Amino acid sequence: xxxxxxxxxxxxxxxxxxxxxxxxxxxxxxxxxxxxxxxxxxxxxxxxxxxxxxxxxxxxxxxxxxxxxxxxxxxxxxxxxxxxxxxxxxxxxxxxxxxxxxxxxxxxxxxxxxxxxxxxxxxxxxxxxxxxxxxxxxxxxxxxxxxxxxxxxxxxxxxxxxxxxxxxxxxxxxxxxxxxxxxxxxxxxxxxxxxxxxxxxxxxxxxxxxxxxxxxxxxxxxxxxxxxxxxxxxxxxxxxxxxxxxxxxxxxxxxxxxxxxxxxxxxxxxxxxxxxxxxxxxxxxxxxxxxxxxxxxxxxxxxxxxxxxxxxxxxxxxxxxxxxxxxxxxxxxxxxxxxxxxxxxxxxxxxxxxxxxxxxxxxxxxxxxxxxxxxxxxxxxxxxxxxxxxxxxxxxxxxxxxxxxxxxxxxxxxxxxxxxxxxxxxxxxxxxxxxxxxxxxxxxxxxxxxxxxxxxxxxxxxxxxxxxxxxxxxxxxxxxxxxxxxxxxxxxxxxxxxxxxxxxxxxxxxxxxxxxxxxxxxxxxxxxxxxxxxxxxxxxxxxxxxxxxxxxxxxxxxxxxxxxxxxxxxxxxxxxxxxxxxxxxxxxxxxxxxxxxxxxxxxxxxxxxxxxxxxxxxxxxxxxxxxxxxxxxxxxxxxxxxxxxxxxxxxxxxxxxxxxxxxxxxxxxxxxxxxxxxxxxxxxxxxxxxxxxxxxxxxxxxxxxxxxxxxxxxxxxxxxxxxxxxxxxxxxxxxxxxxxxxxxxxxxxxxxxxxxxxxxxxxxxxxxxxxxxxxxxxxxxxxxxxxxxxxxxxxxxxxxxxxxxxxxxxxxxxxxxxxxxxxxxxxxxxxxxxxxxxxxxxxxxxxxxxxxxxxxxxxxxxxxxxxxxxxxxxxxxxxxxxxxx
Numbered sequence: 001x002x003x004x005x006x007x008x009x010x011x012x013x014x015x016x017x018x019x020x021x022x023x024x025x026x027x028x029x030x031x032x033x034x035x036x037x038x039x040x041x042x043x044x045x046x047x048x049x050x051x052x053x054x055x056x057x058x059x060x061x062x063x064x065x066x067x068x069x070x071x072x073x074x075x076x077x078x079x080x081x082x083x084x085x086x087x088x089x090x091x092x093x094x095x096x097x098x099x100x101x102x103x104x105x106x107x108x109x110x111x112x113x114x115x116x117x118x119x120x121x122x123x124x125x126x127x128x129x130x131x132x133x134x135x136x137x138x139x140x141x142x143x144x145x146x147x148x149x150x151x152x153x154x155x156x157x158x159x160x161x162x163x164x165x166x167x168x169x170x171x172x173x174x175x176x177x178x179x180x181x182x183x184x185x186x187x188x189x190x191x192x193x194x195x196x197x198x199x200x201x202x203x204x205x206x207x208x209x210x211x212x213x214x215x216x217x218x219x220x221x222x223x224x225x226x227x228x229x230x231x232x233x234x235x236x237x238x239x240x241x242x243x244x245x246x247x248x249x250x251x252x253x254x255x256x257x258x259x260x261x262x263x264x265x266x267x268x269x270x271x272x273x274x275x276x277x278x279x280x281x282x283x284x285x286x287x288x289x290x291x292x293x294x295x296x297x298x299x300x301x302x303x304x305x306x307x308x309x310x311x312x313x314x315x316x317x318x319x320x321x322x323x324x325x326x327x328x329x330x331x332x333x334x335x336x337x338x339x340x341x342x343x344x345x346x347x348x349x350x351x352x353x354x355x356x357x358x359x360x361x362x363x364x365x366x367x368x369x370x371x372x373x374x375x376x377x378x379x380x381x382x383x384x385x386x387x388x389x390x391x392x393x394x395x396x397x398x399x400x401x402x403x404x405x406x407x408x409x410x411x412x413x414x415x416x417x418x419x420x421x422x423x424x425x426x427x428x429x430x431x432x433x434x435x436x437x438x439x440x441x442x443x444x445x446x447x448x449x450x451x452x453x454x455x456x457x458x459x460x461x462x463x464x465x466x467x468x469x470x471x472x473x474x475x476x477x478x479x480x481x482x483x484x485x486x487x488x489x490x491x492x493x494x495x496x497x498x499x500x501x502x503x504x505x506x507x508x509x510x511x512x513x514x515x516x517x518x519x520x521x522x523x524x525x526x527x528x529x530x531x532x533x534x535x536x537x538x539x540x541x542x543x544x545x546x547x548x549x550x551x552x553x554x555x556x557x558x559x560x561x562x563x564x565x566x567x568x569x570x571x572x573x574x575x576x577x578x579x580x581x582x583x584x585x586x587x588x589x590x591x592x593x594x595x596x597x598x599x600x601x602x603x604x605x606x607x608x609x610x611x612x613x614x615x616x617x618x619x620x621x622x623x624x625x626x627x628x629x630x631x632x633x634x635x636x637x638x639x640x641x642x643x644x645x646x647x648x649x650x651x652x653x654x655x656x657x658x659x660x661x662x663x664x665x666x667x668x669x670x671x672x673x674x675x676x677x678x679x680x681x682x683x684x685x686x687x688x689x690x691x692x693x694x695x696x697x698x699x700x701x702x703x704x705x706x707x708x709x710x711x712x713x714x715x716x717x718x719x720x721x722x723x724x725x726x727x728x729x730x731x732x733x734x735x736x737x738x739x740x741x742x743x744x745x746x747x748x749x750x751x752x753x754x755x756x757x758x759x760x761x762x763x764x765x766x767x768x769x770x771x772x773x774x775x776x777x778x779x780x781x782x783x784x785x786x787x788x789x790x791x792x793x794x795x796x797x798x799x800x801x802x803x804x805x806x807x808x809x810x811x812x813x814x815x816x817x818x819x820x821x822x823x824x825x826x827x828x829x830x831x832x833x834x835x836x837x838x839x840x841x842x843x844x845x846x847x848x849x850x851x852x853x854x855x856x857x858x859x860x861x862x863x864x865x866x867x868x869x870x871x872x873x874x875x876x877x878x879x880x881x882x883x884x885x
Contacts, residue, residue: 017068019117021047027100031122033216034098035090039120043077044099051076057093058086084135087126091136094214097126125262128214129193132168132372139365140311140319143168146191146213147258148182148200149250161247163255164189167268167375169320169367170567172255175276176247180712183207187286188327190295195258210286218254225253232256233272241272248275269374269563281328282664287705288684292657293611294326306658309614310667312584314361316368317570318577325578329664331678336596339579339666342408344593346583347668353580356399360577363392366570370563373556380435380444380552386559386566387427393419393569396576409579412572419569423558430551442548453547459533459540467492470533478509484530490516492534494525501525586668589613594663594674600715602630602660602751606672609655610662613670624648624789625672628656628753632770635715636751638744642759642796643776648789649755650686652776653720656753657684660718679718679751683709686722699727703736710743719744719752726757734758745770762795857881 037044129145364385501523725733
């Protein structure tokens with residue numbers, strides 16, 4: 001069916017519906033990809049398919065409301081007051097919601113006729129990447145969406161732009177990259193939602209499918225990118241944005257288009273887009289992020305991740321910044337050193353650090369409060385947060401009057417010292433000490449702040465006292481006994497006994513008192529003052545609320561006029577929180593300051609895995625530290641690590657990668673000493689699983705990840721590889737692992753750690769100058785194998801796999817049979833050792849075959865003829881064979 005035919009069908013369907021359902025159908029047709037929250041009084045109602053979907057998702061009752069085209073109309077609803085709770089569930093399940101509000105006064109609809117319905121319109125689209133409410137947000141996690149665009153670099157290639165925009169804080173960054181790096185960039189940004197033109201969604205469907213974020217088609221290109229940005233920021237030129245590339249401009253324009261589409265005219269307080277090219281960061285691909293469990297474990301949980309151990313921040317903004325720095329560590333030694341200086345400053349001053357952290361803990365989330373105010377979703381608590389943040393800024397700045405802080409801290413202190421105390425005072429004077437979350441019902445402005453508001457409140461709350469006071473004043477002025485009464489016909493009036501009423505009809509009172517009604521025993525009068533009082537009392541509540549909202553709008557406008565300055569304050573709070581938190585971690589966990597420079601060194605003394613160590617510490621156990629030296633003048637060393645499972649090889653690999661990551665993030669590290677030449681790219685292939693959705697086996701996933709490493713690693717990279725080649729046949733796997741080490745050594749020349757169970761690979765150290773062999777130390781105690789979790793120089797002679805199987809609980813008969821088979825296989829391997837091939841296959845060349853070495857035991861055994869031997873001769877031959885063995 002064509003689009004025109006669909007429109008005609010919808011029009012015909014709506015024509016046969018009730019006015020309300022017809023309106024719903026029309027609005028829903030414009031928002032087919034969203035659940036429609038249709039406002040009816042104090043509820044958001046959902047109808048038809050939306051109702052069935054929402055009822056299942058939210059676990060609420062599905063009812064019906066009338067009929068349409070002969071069928072019952074499914075319906076469910078949620079109270080407006082609790083809408084955020086239900087939105088949170090729907091967003092978490094990946095739904096998008098269109099919020100449809102009444103946009104006119106019901107009285108206006110009644111004027112048009114009995115069958116007229118109140119005008120409604122979608123005021124906002126709620127999507128995973130555009131939420132701003134505290135109830136829907138994770139305070140410790142950024143909530144950005146990523147807009148992806150592309151431009152042609154030449155006839156054969158595209159350049160991709162990615163804009164990351166967090167409406168909840170206003171943070172706006174852009175980057176461009178080649179197609180091969182797009183996955184890595186998106187993994188770094190961790191967007192809650194991805195938006196892109198429909199053509200791009202189709203072409204990149206496989207890449208997007210691997211990311212943990214819903215993808216929303218934009219429907220069309222953003223058009224003239226530069227013009228869209230200039231219109232949004234109300235500027236005449238793009239010069240103030242810096243040198244953004246064409247791809248970055250296209251992505252930024254797409255992000256702005258999505259903001260305009262979802263916010264329906266509300267303009268968030270966005271910072272200007274900043275190019276990530278201006279900050280050199282450590283490149284970490286998606287597989288490495290997952291393997292190292294930086295922000296989340298492989299199961300998706302935060303507990304057990306590196307971030308969960310490092311994060312001792314006391315503010316939401318600080319937690320978000322720390323996560324950002326771990327996601328994108330710096331590659332600038334000067335910046336890393338400056339950040340480490342700041343951590344060292346607070347580590348050396350525990351009392352000041354504790355004082356500062358206590359004050360930071362009371363500081364609000366300024367960025368998100370300002371964003372909600374800009375989107376007209378803010379409330380009194382957001383205003384109060386701004387006031388408290390301004391006061392906290394000056395309070396914290398006062399802790400650094402001695403001017404001894406290093407540059408990174410001094411800059412933030414200067415920013416905090418510039419906080420606008422006049423605005424803070426205005427907010428404090430205007431707002432009550434305890435204010436509601438929502439402004440709709442008023443009652444948040446302090447008494448005495450505004451005379452007009454106080455009067456309206458007095459009329460609203462104390463009308464009886466006001467009337468009694470007026471009644472006494474009239475009685476005193478006239479000398480007449482009177483009372484002020486009210487009825488629905490006359491409203492407020494003065495009632496006077498009939499005998500005294502005549503007095504009010506004569507001068508001088510006849511000009512002030514107007515006769516309204518004569519009863520059998522009383523007369524009723526009115527005055528201009530009483531009429532005005534009646535009007536004021538009748539509208540007092542409305543006027544009080546209107547006055548409060550006017551004061552709110554005035555304060556909100558003052559806040560938004562200082563939005564950029566408030567954003568800088570929020571950033572200063574976050575940075576100070578991160579510095580003090582990392583100092584607290586260093587003190588608590590006995591971490592040391594790393595030395596990070598531009599060399600190719602990588603020397604770790606007493607390194608530890610921070611997550612494993614924290615877990616062992618909680619059990620009252622100690623972690624066994626290990627050294628690692630991959631330093632090289634022109635190219636790094638490759639360490640081949642052998643040893644049994646469960647001895648700690650994977651932990652050793654991961655801890656060295658994590659130490660490098662922490663150091664470049666500006667943190668102290670879990671080691672007794674660390675000297676690290678800046679790592680440009682970090683690669684980790686540790687463990688893998690099937691990718692059934694894409695038809696990839698575990699081995700295929702392993703090979704894809706290994707290919708990415710060998711194609712991209714540089715001499716400045718750090719590579720950790722675990723068990724390459726174990727997912728296929730023995731000789732296939734050994735060949736792949738062998739060739740991989742050769743490539744790393746001769747082509748990539750990277751610093752690397754290569755864990756393997758192919759003991760034959762340890763022989764490569766004889767031919768590769770930068771190859772070193774390490775092994776996991778094992779000992780026997782009372783006949784039992786004991787893993788010491790200690791890394792020492794040398795090569796393992798066995799893997800102790802059967803022992804591990806025994807520890808796992810395999811039946812004793814299976815273990816015994818495995819030991820027997822292993823003995824036979826090892827005997828066969830000694831007859832034709834693979835190590836002999838090492839000399840036959842030098843790096844990247846072939847040599848003539850060499851004659852196999854003589855085997856005296858085999859020759860002696862071949863000379864024995866048991867059928868021709870007496871028992872005594874056979875016994876003598878056996879002793880001789882035993883001697884030769």
